[in-house]
Amino acid sequence: MNNEIKDNSHIKGWGIDADPKNDPTYPIQHRKEGPFKYERKDQKQQPITQEVLHSNERPNVSAVYGLGPEPSGLSGKLRRFAFEHGEGEFSHWIPLILADRVNAIEGVLDDLKNGKFPNIIIEKGWPAQWKHDKKGLIKKLSIYTAITVGTIWLIVRKK
Amino acid sequence: MLATNYRGKRRIRVDRDAPIPEIQHTQDAIIKVTRTCICGSDLHLYNGNVPDTRVGSVFGHEFVGIVSEIGNDVTNIKVGDQVIVPFNIACGECIFCEQELYASCHESNAQSTALSGIFGYSHLAGGHQGGQAEYVRVPYANVGPMVIPENMDLDDAVLLADILPTGYQAAEMGGIQKGDTVVVFGAGPVGIMAAKCAWLFGAGRVIVIDKEEYRLDFVRQYANCEVYNFLSLEDPVRFIKQITDWVGADVCIDAVGAEAAGDALQTITGRKLLLQAGSATALQWAINSVKKGGIVSVVGVYGPTGNLVPIGNVVNKGITIRAGQASVKRLLPRLIKHLQDGIINPKELITHRIPLEEAADAYRMFSGKLDYMIKPVLILPTVSL
Numbered sequence: 134m135n136n137e138i139k140d141n142s143h144i145k146g147w148g149i150d151a152d153p154k155n156d157p158t159y160p161i162q163h164r165k166e167g168p169f170k171y172e173r174k175d176q177k178q179q180p181i182t183q184e185v186l187h188s189n190e191r192p193n194v195s196a197v198y199g200l201g202p203e204p205s206g207l208s209g210k211l212r213r214f215a216f217e218h219g220e221g222e223f224s225h226w227i228p229l230i231l232a233d234r235v236n237a238i239e240g241v242l243d244d245l246k247n248g249k250f251p252n253i254i255i256e257k258g259w260p261a262q263w264k265h266d267k268k269g270l271i272k273k274l275s276i277y278t279a280i281t282v283g284t285i286w287l288i289v290r291k292k
Numbered sequence: 293m294l295a296t297n298y299r300g301k302r303r304i305r306v307d308r309d310a311p312i313p314e315i316q317h318t319q320d321a322i323i324k325v326t327r328t329c330i331c332g333s334d335l336h337l338y339n340g341n342v343p344d345t346r347v348g349s350v351f352g353h354e355f356v357g358i359v360s361e362i363g364n365d366v367t368n369i370k371v372g373d374q375v376i377v378p379f380n381i382a383c384g385e386c387i388f389c390e391q392e393l394y395a396s397c398h399e400s401n402a403q404s405t406a407l408s409g410i411f412g413y414s415h416l417a418g419g420h421q422g423g424q425a426e427y428v429r430v431p432y433a434n435v436g437p438m439v440i441p442e443n444m445d446l447d448d449a450v451l452l453a454d455i456l457p458t459g460y461q462a463a464e465m466g467g468i469q470k471g472d473t474v475v476v477f478g479a480g481p482v483g484i485m486a487a488k489c490a491w492l493f494g495a496g497r498v499i500v501i502d503k504e505e506y507r508l509d510f511v512r513q514y515a516n517c518e519v520y521n522f523l524s525l526e527d528p529v530r531f532i533k534q535i536t537d538w539v540g541a542d543v544c545i546d547a548v549g550a551e552a553a554g555d556a557l558q559t560i561t562g563r564k565l566l567l568q569a570g571s572a573t574a575l576q577w578a579i580n581s582v583k584k585g586g587i588v589s590v591v592g593v594y595g596p597t598g599n600l601v602p603i604g605n606v607v608n609k610g611i612t613i614r615a616g617q618a619s620v621k622r623l624l625p626r627l628i629k630h631l632q633d634g635i636i637n638p639k640e641l642i643t644h645r646i647p648l649e650e651a652a653d654a655y656r657m658f659s660g661k662l663d664y665m666i667k668p669v670l671i672l673p674t675v676s677l
C-alpha cells in the first residue's frame with residue numbers, strides 16, 4: 134500500500150467494497166467445518182441414457198451431466214482410453230487432444246456420407262475477415278497455398 | 293431450432309434443424325435464449341486448445357432468456373420468467389456449493405473434478421450443450437437462474453452471466469487495499485471490468501496493459517485508468533517496475549489467459565505446438581512485475597495440462613496467487629445493486645450485435661479483434677435487433 138492514499142473519491146463507487154479483512158481465502162466466505170467427505174445428498178441422478186465417460190478420480194457420474202456428443206468412432210476409442218487414466222496424467226490428456234483432431238476429420242467424412250459438403254469458407258468466417266482484414270486473409274491463404282503446393286511438389290518429386 | 297455446431301479448429305457451423313433440448317431431470321428448465329455472447333473463453337475452444345471438445349458441440353455460456361418449460365421439482369422460476377443464467381452449473385448442495393464455491397460444484401461435471409459443469413464448454417466442463425442456440429437445457433434450475441429485475445436492460449443482464457462477475461472477482465481476489473497500485477493485463481471485456489472494479493476496492497492507481505490500441509482507448513475512458521501498449525514497450529516487466537518507483541505493483545491481474553501474445557517462445561510452445569496448455573505470457577509478466585509479497589489474481593483461463601510459469605520467482609518473492617472461475621451466483625446480488633445504483637454500466641462494452649446465423653463471422657471477428665470489436669452479442673432471429 135502507498136503511504137499517501139490518493140483521494141480517488143471523484144471516481145463513482147470508489148472504495149465502496151474495500152475490505153481490510155480480504156485475506157487469501159476470501160472467496161470461501163461460508164467456510165464449512167470439516168472433515169470433508171464426498172456424499173450425494175438430495176441431488177437425484179439424471180437417468181443415464183447415453184455413454185458418459187467419467188473421471189477416474191470420482192466414483193460415479195455426476196448427478197447431472199451434459200447431452201453433448203457421445204464418444205464414437207476412432208476418436209471415441211481414444212476418449213475411452215483417456216478416461217482410464219487420471220486427470221493428472223499425460224496419458225489422459227494427450228489421447229484427448231489427439232481424439233479432437235481425429236474427430237474433426239470424422240466430422241467431414243460424416244458430412245460427406247450424408248451428402249453434405251461442408252462450407253469451410255463460411256464456417257471459418259472468412260467473409261467477415263475479407264471485409265475487415267483483407268491483407269490478413271490474403272497472407273493466410275498464400276501461406277496455406279504455398280504449404281500445399283510445396284507438399285504436393287515434394288510427393289511428386291519423390292515418385 | 294437454430295444452433296451453433298463446432299466442426300473442428302476454427303470452424304463453426306450454424307444448424308437450422310438442431311433438435312430442441314428436452315427436460316432430462318426434475319430440476320431442469322428449458323430456456324428460450326434472447327441474448328447470448330461470445331466470450332474470450334470461447335476462443336480457447338474455437339482454437340481447438342481445450343481437450344475433449346467434441347465435434348457437434350453447441351458453444352455458449354453467456355446467455356439470458358425466457359423460461360419455456362420446467363421440470364417437476366422446479367419452484368424458484370416459472371414458465372415465462374426472464375432469467376439471467378450464471379455460466380457455472382451448480383447443484384447448491386454439495387460441499388463446495390455450500391461454501392458458495394459455485395464454480396467448483398461437484399455434481400455437474402463427470403469428466404473433470406477440477407471444475408463445475410459450464411454451459412457449452414466442451415466435455416472438460418461436463419459436455420453440457422450451450423446457449424449459442426435458440427433453446428438450452430439448464431440443469432439445477434432452482435439454483436442458477438435468477439429472474440431479471442424489472443427495468444433491467446437485457447444487454448446489461450447478459451453481461452451479468454459472466455463478464456462483470458468475473459472482472460469483479462478478479463479485483464476481489466487481488467485483495468486490493470486502499471491506495472494499492474493494480475496492474476491489469478488484458479483489455480478485453482474481462483480486463484475492462486476488472487479495471488473498473490479495482491476502484492470499488494479502493495485502488496490508488498489502476499494500470500491496464502494490452503496491445504490493441506482501440507481497447508486501451510476504451511478502457512482509459514471507461515475505467516479512468518492509465519494504459520500502455522506492450523507492443524511499444526521493450527520489456528513490460530521492467531517498465532512496470534520503473535513506473536512503480538522500482539518496487540513493482542501491489543496487485544497484478546491476469547485477464548488474458550491461454551491466447552496471450554507478446555512472447556514468441558510462449559506463443560509457439562503454447563498456442564501453435566500445444567506443448568503447454570496455452571501461452572502463459574501474461575501470467576509470467578504478472579508474476580514478474582508484482583512487488584515482493586504481492587498478490588497475483590488469475591482469471592485468465594488455461595488448459596489442464598500445465599504451463600511454463602516462473603514458479604521459482606513466486607517462491608523467491610513470496611507471492612500469493614489467487615485464482616478461480618467466477619462464482620457468479622455468489623456475486624449477482626451485489627453486482628445487480630451496483631448496476632442499479634449506476635456505478636457500473638456493463639452494456640457500454642457491447643460494440644456489435646450480430647444475428648446468431650452469422651456466428652462463424654462473429655467468432656472470426658472476435659478472435660482477430662477485427663472492426664474494433666470489444667463485446668459481440670448474438671441476437672436470435674425471433675428477437676428484434
Ligand SMILES: NC(=O)c1ccc[n+]([C@@H]2O[C@H](COP(=O)([O-])OP(=O)(O)OC[C@H]3O[C@@H](n4cnc5c(N)ncnc54)[C@H](O)[C@@H]3O)[C@@H](O)[C@H]2O)c1
Pocket residue numbers: 331332333334335336454455458477478479480481482483501502503504507522547548549550551552553554573574590591592593594616617618666
Ligand atoms: N475465470 C473466469 O471465470 C473467466 C470468465 C470469463 C473469461 N475468462 C477468461 O478471461 C480471459 C479474457 O477474456 P476476454 O473475454 O476479455 O477475452 P479477449 O480475448 O477479448 O481479451 C483478451 C485481451 O488480452 C490481450 N492480450 C493478449 N496478450 C496479452 C499480454 N501478453 N498482455 C496483456 N494483454 C494481452 C488481447 O489483445 C485482448 O485484448 C480469457 O482467458 C477468458 O477465458 C475467465
Ligand SMILES: [Zn+2]
Pocket residue numbers: 331332333334353354379454455
Ligand atoms: Zn465467459
Ligand SMILES: [Zn+2]
Pocket residue numbers: 382383384385386387388389390396397398399
Ligand atoms: Zn454443487
